[in-house]
Amino acid sequence: MKTLTTLLFLLLIVFSGCQKVVDADKLLDAEEKVYILSYISPTDTLLTVSVSKALPAIGTALSFDDTENYSSFIIEDAIVSIADVEGNSVQLLYSSENSMYSTNAENLKITEGSQYFLEVITPENTYTSSCRIPEKVATILENLAGGQDDYGVYTDVDISFEDIVGTANFYIVGAKYEETFEEETYQGSLYFETGGFLTDAIGDGVILNDKTSAYTGFLEEGTSVKLTLQVANVEEVIYQNLRASYLNDNSDGNPFIEYSIAPDNIDGENGVGVFGGYQLTEKIIEVQY
Numbered sequence: 001m002k003t004l005t006t007l008l009f010l011l012l013i014v015f016s017g018c019q020k021v022v023d024a025d026k027l028l029d030a031e032e033k034v035y036i037l038s039y040i041s042p043t044d045t046l047l048t049v050s051v052s053k054a055l056p057a058i059g060t061a062l063s064f065d066d067t068e069n070y071s072s073f074i075i076e077d078a079i080v081s082i083a084d085v086e087g088n089s090v091q092l093l094y095s096s097e098n099s100m101y102s103t104n105a106e107n108l109k110i111t112e113g114s115q116y117f118l119e120v121i122t123p124e125n126t127y128t129s130s131c132r133i134p135e136k137v138a139t140i141l142e143n144l145a146g147g148q149d150d151y152g153v154y155t156d157v158d159i160s161f162e163d164i165v166g167t168a169n170f171y172i173v174g175a176k177y178e179e180t181f182e183e184e185t186y187q188g189s190l191y192f193e194t195g196g197f198l199t200d201a202i203g204d205g206v207i208l209n210d211k212t213s214a215y216t217g218f219l220e221e222g223t224s225v226k227l228t229l230q231v232a233n234v235e236e237v238i239y240q241n242l243r244a245s246y247l248n249d250n251s252d253g254n255p256f257i258e259y260s261i262a263p264d265n266i267d268g269e270n271g272v273g274v275f276g277g278y279q280l281t282e283k284i285i286e287v288q289y
Helices: 067-073 236-250
Strands: 033-040 046-054 079-084 089-095 100-104 115-121 126-132 141-149 152-162 170-181 184-190 197-199 207-215 224-234 271-288
Touching: 033 115, 033 126, 046 067, 046 079, 046 089, 046 115, 115 271, 141 271, 152 170, 152 224, 170 207, 170 236, 184 207, 197 236, 224 236, 236 271
Parallel strands: 033 271, 126 271
Antiparallel strands: 033 046, 046 100, 079 089, 079 115, 089 100, 115 126, 141 152, 152 207, 170 184, 170 197, 170 224, 224 271
8 A cells, every 4th residue: 555654654653652651640631532543545555544542641652562552552443434525435444453444445536636534433432534635746856876985885866846836735755775686675765854844835836856865785786776766745734743753753862852743633522633635656766786
């Protein structure tokens, strides 16, 4: 499934903001929240929604490997549905395999420019939200420059693309590489100078760009490297939410930093999270060494 997880982080972020609770009830007068997360796109093969419990917390991030604590946050008995403006609706069923509610994307057509509505009913409350699918970036351009230093072979990558005219746009840039030699394959993600976050605030229709470098070690002759360049045009709530998480992660452990509060668009008592639309453009480049 092509989701934002294929970008820099893009997306199993259900617990990116959750942390181990240290006597939270005594330290903070805060109610338990219901955390809802769903990003949808015309390129998805599955529609997914995560529904979990969350508490304001102090301490280190909750690990996916901490199976006992992780599973205790999941809400498995919700009724989850997504509908379009014409009234077509699909119910998403809970899967214990990935701890999310999901359905085949063929059950509800997701199209550019259309609006969609999310409803999550738990035994305690009902939560709603809506999103609109933005326009897709037409073309990704790249400029590659390579070399070798004491750390191995590197490829400098400069990605550029034209901003979509007429609307305020929010972009997330990413890339990943796949190195193959003698039937062995190695994969990794590349990280950009801006963190991958770009907007068209500098001007409508301008050319936007970001840079990264791929280090692949000392390569044997005949090694093939596949670069997948990615640009996602996302709704502002997704952009601001992921950017807040990115800034908070980079500030982890710094006692002088005031952490950013991630925005959300979930309506309902004690409901937080994001339901948002996005479009993903990819370009694959094969580099032979």
